[in-house]
Amino acid sequence: MRIGDGAGSNGSPPLVVLEHISKRFPGVVANDEVDLQLRAGEVHALIGENGAGKSTLMRVLYGMYPADGGRIVVRGEEVKVASPRDAIALGIGMVHQHFVLVDPFTVTENIILGEEGGSRLDVDAARQRVAELADSYAFRVDPSAVVEDLSVGEEQRVEILKALYRGVEILILDEPTAVLTPSETKDLFGNLRKLREAGRTIVFISHKLDEVMEIADRITVLRRGRVVGETRPADTSKAKLAEMMVGRPVLFRLEKPTVEIGEPVLRVRDLAGEGKLNGIDLDVRAGEILGVAGVEGNGQRELAESLIGLRVPASGTIQLDGTSIAGMPVADIRNAGVAYIPEDRHDQGLVLNMTLWENSVLGRHDDAEFSSKLGVLLIRRIKDLAERLVRLFDVRARSIDVTASTLSGGNQQKLILARELETDPKLLVAAQPTRGLDVGAIEFVWKEILEQKAAGRAVLLISAELDEIYALSDRIVTLYEGKITGEFSPDAPPERIGAGMLGGAEQEVA
Amino acid sequence: MPFTDIAVAIQISLTYFTIIYLTGIGGLFSERSGIVNIGLEGLMIIGTVTGAFGARFFTDTLGLGQPWGPILGLLFGALCGLLFAGIHAVATISFRVDHIVSGVVINLVAIGLARFLSQAFFGQATQSDPGGPHLAILNIPLLSSLPSGLGRAFQELSPIVIVAALMVFPVWYVLNRLRWGLRLRSCGENPEATRSLGVSVPLYRYQGVLLSGAFAGMSGAFLASEVIGNWREGQTLGLGFISLAALILSNWNPVRLMFFAWLFGFAVAIPLRLNDAPVISLLPDQFIRMIPYVVTIVAIAGFVGRVRPPAAAGKAYEGGGGT
């Protein structure tokens, strides 16, 4: 592990220096005195886990956020970057993970929008300019094509060309390969090499170690907002990088109850659909917690949604205790004994405008216990349920009559947990269950999940946090690009699991 | 003359084409910038009362006579429409009020406001005196000489009909060949992208909405002064909504809009003239008047091709949400 000494791959003075950059958001330190140097004519990879601060740092450079501390020096002069316009004027451009393109417009129109060069549009001249620009960097793109018809890879090229058209010298790419196929990635790398030859600087934000090793000249590793290392591909390895990225002392360990693990409750075979799921096989047994580890965006959401019925998979089978549930409506799947802790508690968990007691019965509101045959809600019973849930799970709120939006995130999650676990499910699907929670709430949620295991239920835990995976799982699998890439025991060292999460296929039989 | 009836029907339809097309173009500018405007009817209403007044005022009171009097009258109607549309603009753009609600308010207030203005202008609440001044009618060269009575279709038309027919050229040019048009359209398709490139979305949207007021106002002024000859309450007859239907069916495209505006203009004309024609005499007038609406529903339900609003405007069409 070597802290960067500024000696770049080509010895030229740094183009951009980020000095002691700090950025705080309420409750979160995203960047903690980060130092970074960018040189002309290099591909500089910025890697780290979710929440490490990579995107934030670059957004500070791009003028989207003001830094709370530190300074930015461009071409030897300290500058203030107050907005993306300032950044572009300084020659810094950024391509985000979610493209901002106008679908019905052509490639050319998208590129020149805002920089049209006059109040009349000379479409032919513009198209010519775009074509020349694209050629000079070997970008294959048709200037007259309509963006709607383009593949994701081509759209990305348009976004890059947008920046190049405006004369940027430093191009920041935020997780550019997250949405590309392998062959598109190859094309992109070809383009990036050409740009490098032409003296441009590329900042390549990624968590995919294979690619980083292939394309980067220098690599900076962030962890929890701090720089933990700067190195070069020649001086390191994927394993070492993974360790830098994820290795850290586990927060705390809870006692895992010893339970006899029974038969598979959930059997998933060949689950595939929509490009995000590419053939998943897994089993979860009664009394077992299966941890699905992986960086977000590799199919986790789609997997969870398929299991609860919010998504109909294109192919494959899902069997719950022998019954096939793939494609069944949500209500039926719930009745079959599946409970769901969603990744997004606002979009798929609670109805924020409703009160706590109303939320506590969502999913069971049509049970005979809670609504009469005529459809009238049995409010007293629902409120009793709510009070019980709030008490048992220590949901801190003034009363059960407040709206769910007034609850803190931790308490919202507790409410969801209470509601779902109350149904005594056979299978609990928990997706990122402690995201955004404080330590106390995390511990609580973990305890409850372990309780489920103790009660002999099956738990599928999907999480991007290795701490969590380690603390709870009896078995671990890694999910990468819609496939299970490895199976591990909880004794496996983080580098190996990290590698599975990040693209290297590893197999270790438990 | 064998084709006289059809010819007259076409003649009438050209007049209604003018109304529907002008209003539709107004709606087009607003919606393509991303602001849904269902208040076209209300804007037209304002145009009718102010246009009728303007024509009288400039022609007779100020003594400007032909042709400037009626022209200024039309422009006055456009101006008033523009100002009235300002309410919609401020509400939706600066205050983020739901577009539909604002449009409903525009329609409601327009009725009362028109009466109000009518009192002020004409001393009567629901109509002005008939026989107001209008532009001299003309015959379209060449076409008005068609044989077998067909020529009748192109005779005795207001010059504004020609203006409307030719309007497609500048409108198309502005939308597709001017920077302004590119930016306007991008506001309607992807305001986030637009903003990320440093273009001010509110600026262009304001312009779009104000233009819709100007066009719809002019269209109403045309209806009152040139077509009917005076202002009468309710004379817009739902034409604002028919223009909206034509706009939707035309996929917000100014060239296609010409076709649908004329088609619906024809649908308005049929009951007025072709009642005895073979198939049509089987259908009561009222059913013919339904045609524009039925066709629109069928289209957007996807039965005939897909209708695709400007993306940002489309969100508003998806209906209100939230408790």
Added chain:
Amino acid sequence: MATEGMAAPARLARARPAWLEGFLGQLIALLASLGIALLLGSLLIVAYGESPVAVYSAILKGSLGSADGIGYTLSIATPLIFSALAVAVCFKGGLFNIGVEGQYLVAMVTAAWAALTFDALPGPLLVFVVLLFAMLGGMVWAAIPGILKVKTGAHEVVTTIMLNGIAVSLLAWAINFPLKFTNAPPGQNVDLRTDLFSDKALIGDIGHYFGVTPGAHLSWLLFLAIAAAIVVWFLLRRTRLGYEARAVGSSPGSAKAGGVSIGATQLRLFLISGALAGLVGMQEILADKGYLGQNYVATLGFTGIAVAFLGQNNPIGIVFAAILWGVLSRGEVTLQIQTEVPREFIIILQGILILSVVITYQIAKRRLAARQLQRAGAAGELEDSAAPDESSGPRGPETAGSDAFEPADEGGR
């Protein structure tokens, strides 16, 4: 997880219960917008050389100061209550029913047909049947956009507007042909209408119990309207359907994850809305006139939207909002008789009122959201949706909640 330190216990900083904050906030917003509207209105009044205080108090006296006045006011309010309820029911479920306008027209046709066809029935039963057919007519007309929305995704705003246009023609056709009144005198300029309904089909006047002139046509439809408001309240707050509707309208994703069928819920809402819309025209044909004529009162559907928003889409609020609207509308007559201000001032005032209510609501909503964001931060954690998400697009906490350019796709309340 890069959280800082241990979080404070999750009790919220202020000691005001949330529901009160919501209710109080709404009330304040409402009063503020009423104040603004009246203020702007006074500018216009002054332009006419009158005193705003004098004019406003004249309106109040005229509409609420006498039995007759109250009678007229409530009579105007009655159809608006039905109309606004129809709009609100759909709105709670995230749907925009602008088609109340057309739905009540169709309902008037079906009701008129029933009144004339089932003439042989005894009085109370006949009235019941007529009202039933009114509701059925509205339901059928509302089912069309409902089915289209659920099956094809067609935007209900567009379909309902189109159906309004069709309904106008449908009604015109009905009184021109099948329901045209017998023994119509010949000629073009006849006021077209249906035959007069027999007296037993009409809804009785209740005004005479309260000293209200029969001219106000204050009928027991008013009680029906208030009952409807209570029923709608009960439906929304105390039944499964209302629960599911509100969930769908507020958070369709969570509703779906909870097993609610979005399409079925939406369809049910359209049907209920249509039934309510069907009753809008009953004041006109069963209490005021006793027939359906070509001079029927229009725009009640659009006005219903205005009243619904005035009442914050809340059944009880709607009753008060409708009465407020009635007070103002009745004021037209007062203005005409007693002041120099033209009666059209009223509708301008009403327009200003709606706009100021809706705008104030938007502002209040955004303040509330901003404050909640602050609270979440103070409690030691920020939701990921507002925190810098590693994989999200060019949005950050500073821009969260200021959704700069999307047209507000909530419709306000």
